[in-house]
Amino acid sequence: MENILVISEAEGILLVSLKEKMKEMGYEFLFVKADVNAISRVTEPISGVLIYTDEDMAEKQQPLHYIKDKVMEDGTPVFIVGNHDEIEDIKKYLG
Numbered sequence: 001m002e003n004i005l006v007i008s009e010a011e012g013i014l015l016v017s018l019k020e021k022m023k024e025m026g027y028e029f030l031f032v033k034a035d036v037n038a039i040s041r042v043t044e045p046i047s048g049v050l051i052y053t054d055e056d057m058a059e060k061q062q063p064l065h066y067i068k069d070k071v072m073e074d075g076t077p078v079f080i081v082g083n084h085d086e087i088e089d090i091k092k093y094l095g
Contacts, residue, residue, distance in 0.1 A: 001026055003044045004029050004030070004050055005030050006050045006052060007032055008033070008054075015052055027047070030044060034057060035063055046076055048076060048078070049077070053082030054082065058089030064090065068093060
């Protein structure tokens with residue numbers, strides 16, 4: 001099974017539903033908060049990163065920079081879920 005790192009402050013209904021569907025397709029979700037220490041503790045190989053944004057996520061610059069460095073190093077794809085403005089804010093840090 002391949003792992004998807006999910007960075008989110010909460011595990012809402014949308015993420016639970018997505019987790020179930022992705023599990024059927026052979027993916028396991030690893031949930032962490034937007035915190036450098038939490039993200040760095042993930043030792044499992046990661047096939048992708050899913051950032052589930054909220055209005056506060058873009059303010060978490062340090063974890064976003066850490067994610068950017070990590071995915072650039074590994075070539076890991078990043079997916080962002082949220083409203084348009086939140087996604088644009090996150091893309092500024094990851095771009």
